[in-house]
Amino acid sequence: MAEIDAILGKYTDPKTGSIHGASFVAVDANGNDIYRKSFGHQKVDIKNSPPLTLDTVTWIASQTKLTTSVSVMQIVERGLIGLDNDVREVLPQLKELKILVGFEGEDGDMEPEPENEDDGQGPYNPKSVPRPKGKPIFEDVKGPITLRHLVTHTSGLCYDLASPLLMKYSAWIGRQDNMFSGTIEGFFHPLLFQPGTSWTYGPGLDWAAKVVEKLTGLEFDEYQQKNIWQPLGAKNTTFFPAKRGLTPADIHETACRAEGKGSQDLEPGTCPWKFECRDALGSGGLFSTANDYSKLLAALLSGGGPLLSKASVDELFRPQIRSGAVKGLREFIIGTSLDNTQAPIWTGSAKVWQDVMELQHSLCGVVNAEDVEGRRRKSTVHWSGLPNLIWYIDRESGVAATFFTQLMPVGDRPARQIWLDLEEALYKIVNKK
Structure with a gap:
């Protein structure tokens, strides 16, 4: 000791x-x-x-x-859901999610750099990212998004502030929430790959917590x-x-x-x-x-x-x-x-x-x-x-x-x-x- x-x-x-x-x-x-x-x-x-x-x-x-x-x-142990069940049947809002592939036009085709407004988030200010001129390109999710995907970081969800592509998306759509906003909306954004095909660090466990809430009726x-x-x-x-x-x-x-x-x-x-x-x-x-x-x-x-x-x-x-x-x-x-x-x-x-x-x-x-x-x-x-x-x-x-x-x-x-x-x-x- x-x-x-x-x-x-x-x-x-x-x-x-x-x-x-x-x-x-x-x-x-x-x-x-x-x-x-x-x-x-x-x-x-x-x-x-x-x-x-x-x-x-x-x-x-x-x-x-x-x-x-x-x-x-x-x-899972109580039989309320299986690890390989599609969580979109429990959380229908996740049916809206698609996979963000990129943006139309050249990669450098961006609006002028915005002024860095002070919104109290310091370096995590989403307004500091220029808005892409082209529209985002999406593809549909081809299979289920499972509870196993959410907790192993294989769902395709990535923390927005860790992804330049998602930061561009937030700037394009004008998202106000992000991963440090203290709200579940901060984790509602497109996926980056088909569920189960890769790994990236992200907010899958925030949505897993929402599955627990929905199935138990408890915050x-x-x-x-x-x-x-x-x-x-x-x-x-x-x-x-x-x-x-x-x-x-x-x-x-x-x-x-x-x-x-x-x-x-x-x-x-x-x-x-x-x-x-x-x-x-x-x-x-x-x-x-x-x-x-x-x-x-x-x-x-x-x-x-x-x-x-x-x-x-x-x-x-x-x-x-x-x-x-x-x-x-x-x-x-x-x-x-x-x-x-x-x-x-x-x-x-x-x-x-x-x-x-x-x-x-x-x-x-x-x-x-x-x-x-x-x-x-x-x-x-x-x-x-x-x-x-x-x-x-x-x-x-x-x-x-x-x-x-x-x-x-x-x-x-x-x-x-x-x-x-x-x-x-x-x-x-x-x-x-």
């Missing part, structure tokens, strides 16, 4: 560290703690900040997706409280912290690197997520705590606990996608990695990206296709959250862990390195046992 203490102390040291506050929790298959501590502060200005604790409420971003996948497996936050958080005894997780009496001052503050300065120079950053969203959004809307989230991981590691049957947990973590989607997944991971510092997340050594291991995708995250020496075993499933959070469940080794912080931008080098340092130290303990 001393080595993990030293790692967290090093990275959160106010004078020499690179993160203002971080929590790390690891549990075994019997639900026992291997490690559970917080270091650092809740705010960037540490002189006026309480210490960070395991119960500090934090925006967990895409770590929300695991909870939505659990909700989906619950309604998604209420559904999760009754079916996930209350059974786990987790009291501080919600899509709507303001309704719990919390304010932005109560939340783990987002930090960012001071431009042009060293890794120790942090300043308060802007969280892209709206504190008061209109909708409970299943791909990134939850606020939680390290204590609460680790209860979810422990339940899944132990075989489902009060949430799911073991058969459903097996299905949740099983590789799910076909070769075309595996190719898309690999291209996404390679294409969004700025340098080789991220390769060790997947390989255990600083190899070039072409040497990254084969990967798969389950119903809730990426699956390692092979062992990583001294670290996670084959079939470990993991995913992360935008402000550099991460979780993983290694059923073969009998360990699950999560790392909580609030640091932008995503892919921050020191944050990636602390993930590796903590995982290597954790597995020294696990492997010794």
